[in-house]
Amino acid sequence: MGLFSLYQELAIDLGTANTLIMHNGKVVVDEPSIVALSIKTGDLMAIGHKARLMDGKTHSNIRTIRPLKDGVIADFEATELMLRGLIKKVGATRGMFAPSLRMMICIPSGSTNVEIRAVRDSAQHAGGREIYLIFEPMAAALGAGLDVEAPEGNLIIDIGGGTSEIACISLGGIVCSKSINVAGDVFTNDIQNYIRQQHGIRIGERTAEDIKCAIGAAVPELENEPEDYIFTGSNMLTNLPQTVTLNYSEIAYALDKSLVKLDNALMEVLEEMPPELYSDVVKNGIYLAGGGALIKGLDQRLSKKSGLPVHIAEDPLRAIARGTCIALKNVGNFSFLMGGENK
Ligand SMILES: Nc1ncnc2c1ncn2[C@@H]1O[C@H](COP(=O)(O)OP(=O)(O)O)[C@@H](O)[C@H]1O
Ligand SMILES: [Mg+2]
Numbered sequence: 001m002g003l004f005s006l007y008q009e010l011a012i013d014l015g016t017a018n019t020l021i022m023h024n025g026k027v028v029v030d031e032p033s034i035v036a037l038s039i040k041t042g043d044l045m046a047i048g049h050k051a052r053l054m055d056g057k058t059h060s061n062i063r064t065i066r067p068l069k070d071g072v073i074a075d076f077e078a079t080e081l082m083l084r085g086l087i088k089k090v091g092a093t094r095g096m097f098a099p100s101l102r103m104m105i106c107i108p109s110g111s112t113n114v115e116i117r118a119v120r121d122s123a124q125h126a127g128g129r130e131i132y133l134i135f136e137p138m139a140a141a142l143g144a145g146l147d148v149e150a151p152e153g154n155l156i157i158d159i160g161g162g163t164s165e166i167a168c169i170s171l172g173g174i175v176c177s178k179s180i181n182v183a184g185d186v187f188t189n190d191i192q193n194y195i196r197q198q199h200g201i202r203i204g205e206r207t208a209e210d211i212k213c214a215i216g217a218a219v220p221e222l223e224n225e226p227e228d229y230i231f232t233g234s235n236m237l238t239n240l241p242q243t244v245t246l247n248y249s250e251i252a253y254a255l256d257k258s259l260v261k262l263d264n265a266l267m268e269v270l271e272e273m274p275p276e277l278y279s280d281v282v283k284n285g286i287y288l289a290g291g292g293a294l295i296k297g298l299d300q301r302l303s304k305k306s307g308l309p310v311h312i313a314e315d316p317l318r319a320i321a322r323g324t325c326i327a328l329k330n331v332g333n334f335s336f337l338m339g340g341e342n343k
Contacts, residue, residue, distance in 0.1 A: 010090065011325040012083075012105045013139070014119065016068040017161025017184055017291060019048075019082065020321035021090055027318060028090050033161075035082045036064045047085040056204050070181050071108040071163030073115045080122035087126040102130040104328035104337070106320055109135040109165055110179050120339065132339040134327045136160075136320060137167035137174060140289040143323030144313035148172055149334070153277025154284065157266065157302075158320065159292025161185050164262055166269045168277055172336045176272045182261045184292050187212055194254035199244050201233035212295075215248040218259050219297035222248065226296065248296065255295070263305045270306060285309035289319040 011022040014033070021029035031048025038045055039061050046054060055064045067078035103123050107116065116133060123131045140158040141148050148154065149172040158165045161184040167177035191208040195201050203211075215226045228245045235242040266286075270278065286308055288299060293316035303310040313319040327334060 007100050007102075009102045009328055010087065010104075011321060011328045012087075012103060012123075013321040013324050014068065014079075014083070014105055014107055015160055015320065016066070016071055016108070016163070018317070019086055020318060021086060022321050022325045023090055025325060027321060029086050030318075031086060033068055033082060034064055034066050035078050035085070036062055037078070037081075039063050044081050044085060047082055056206060068108070069162055070185075071110050071160070071165075071179065071183075073111065073118060076115075076118045076122075079118065080125060083119075083122045084126040087123075100130070101128050102132075102328070102331075103128040104132045104134060104324050104331070106134050106136055106139040106324040106327075108160075108163060108179075109137055109167070109174070109177065110163065111135075116338070130340060132328070132331060132337045134324060134337055135174070137165045137177060138169065138336055139320045139323035139327060140165075140313070141167070141169050141287070141323065142326045143319035143321070144287040144289055144311075146287065148336075152284070153273065153280035155269070155273075155281045155286045157262075157286060157288050157290075157293075159183050159262075159288065159290040159295075159298075161291065164265070164290075164292065166265055168269060168273050168281070170277055170280075172334065175274070175277060176269055178265045178269050180261060180265045182258050182265075183290075184209075184212075186258050187216065187255055187292070187295070190254050190258055191216075191251060194250070195233070195244075195246075196236070198250075199242075200236045201242060201244060202236055203231070203233050207231060207233070211246060211251065215246060215251050215296075216255065216294075217248040217252040217296040218255065218301040220249040220252045222297050224296075252297070259298075259301065263302065266302060266306060270308075282308060285311050287311050287313055289313040289316045291317050 013020040032052040034051040036045040036051040065078045067075045141156040146154045154169045164183045165179045168175045188208045232243045299310040
């Protein structure tokens, strides 16, 4: 019933890999950011999980699109289709009386003004009356339970699908930050390449992602070792099926050159930080959020590299959505939000 009241609030984490919508403090949508379109008519065929199942298996009349890539909105039209479709799923705009819909949308911090405008317009077309926007590192920090308005340095690393964002936050603002295009998609790609080169087997993106989630590691030796991953693929030379047993240490090796880039980006932000804020981080530690935070041993690796304590936010895949929800509840208080009522 709550969905049909006259006043609605939605918190939306528009991620490159996953889009989450929270309503009344609960996650009501958690779907991959993918749409499937008919090539002939341009009609929307599927969104989210359903579209993901089609990914890599399409024929000449269906195209799957990830509207957000590398942390930016790559396809405005598809973004709007996806946003509208997902909001419709919540049911908030159903019925004869369009409720007064307030939305807080989390966007990548690399978004340009044109992209920000496009997200606002899409949200408006989807029925939003009051639209606010928040940058991802801020939402991630809120979701990790940090007091972003305190006169204290907080360091957050959000590792999503397209980008990793490292930001130092104090007094409700981003003091220094760095965004790199090394994140989940790159890790998946590294695994694909490794298995092709090392084992001579071609695997698809989805299998590689599966391997990453099961045994993806950032260090070659873990205390809690995950079980080996067994899969069958087509051998590139013989074209016959071949079964391979993968160990997590191999994956740690495959990911190393990308993780070095993350290490270095972190060190750069630490170097740039004003000393007062640095000492806060020494005390409070670094927080990891986003799906990439689940790579086994990543906290250990970054802690060793930086000499600082590293914590993983609770349920890191949902931390950004939670933070966006907190921002929504504090619309009047937080000065770092963008947007407001539409005319
Ligand atoms: N258990 C896991 N181990 C490693 N990577 C993971 C795990 N679960 C999800 N991921 C990766 O996290 C990324 C998605 O994270 P998310 O924070 O939702 O990204 P975005 O904000 O860009 O949508 C994907 O690349 C996904 O493969
Ligand atoms: Mg994200």
